[in-house]
Amino acid sequence: MAAERLAEAGVSVRAFERMPSVGRKFLLAGRGGLNLTHSEPTDRLLARYGEAAGRLAAPIGAFPAEALRDWCAGLGVETFVGSSGRIFPKSLKASPLLRAWLARLGGLGVRIETRRRWTGFTDDGRLLFETPSGPEAVGADVVVLALGGASWPRLGGDGGWVSPLAEAGVSVKPLKPANCGFFTRWSSVFAQRFAGAPLKRAALSFEGETVRGEAVVTADGIEGGLIYALAAALRDAIERDGEAVASLDLRPDLDIDALAERLSRPRGKRSFSTHLSKTASLPPVAVALLREAGTHPPGPVEISRRIKALPLRLTAxxxxxxxxxxxxxxxxxELDEGFMLRRRPGVFLAGEMLDWEAPTGGYLLQACFATGRAAGDAAARWLAARAAA
Structure with a gap:
């Protein structure tokens, strides 16, 4: 996005890509339908970025969800709003958008050079790259670094930029997992039987916030959209307290009284697990989770309370x-209002390198697009001001 804006401003642009081809993480995001952004009002959308909302207000305000949809349409990619409010390409694929975008960049004269890993600055301010033929130093009038975070490192972004920037005197907060799964201590029997089992129609509460969604049990923990939505708070609590205990509601569509009434029905010759499954409509993994929490309480009301508030202890x-x-x-x-490094005039930053995080739902790509656009525009203005001086 930064390259596009700079090229449209008449700047000669070279884009350096670490991997043999561009957009690998973008293409991975397309496997889930490519959730580009969200249709909720901009003020609500900004709130998803927490403490960083103030710094992201300007770039997202200048390039909100509707502008992103218009930009996609300009590339021949139609979008739609899903039932959850999330916005996707109609094809639910990333490759058509990426192909059209690369064609546009090529038409603007942007040169993309692959297998170039940025490793820092030379003493005279040039960019150092590791290439297949050895180290290379490249001079530039202006630079935009958009090197990503550290998740999915096999796709290119591995956080290797942290050390070179720190050596240049730039303050970088440690990179941490966001929108991640968590470890917990399942019994070996539960882990062996239910690893990979989906937990549907559930709700999770932590520190006063409740979300609904689905999760997946893993051999060593739990992951999925239900968990990702509260991942930041859970992660921070574990850092602070050593663990986090969330409350899992296995039947959020029924209240305690309704559950207790169902569980009060005669059990007959059925086992207690079968009785729970039949009367409370709980899948086997949910019944097993209740068993993991310890001995079943003595009465229907007490059991219903556990179903509605099952402790989920997360360790990391x-x-x-x-x-x-x-x-x-x-x-x-470390940045001015245009995302330029104060310590290195002419070097701008964008995307996941910056200290922000957001839940899934289109917020990640929205901020990457918007900050890339803002950094590209600011870099073009900086160049123009220098030329006019």
Missing amino acids: PKPVERAISTAGGVEFA
């Missing part, structure tokens, strides 16, 4: 390389 987030996105990054105090 899954590693950053297994996360969907990354928290942490270059602190906004």
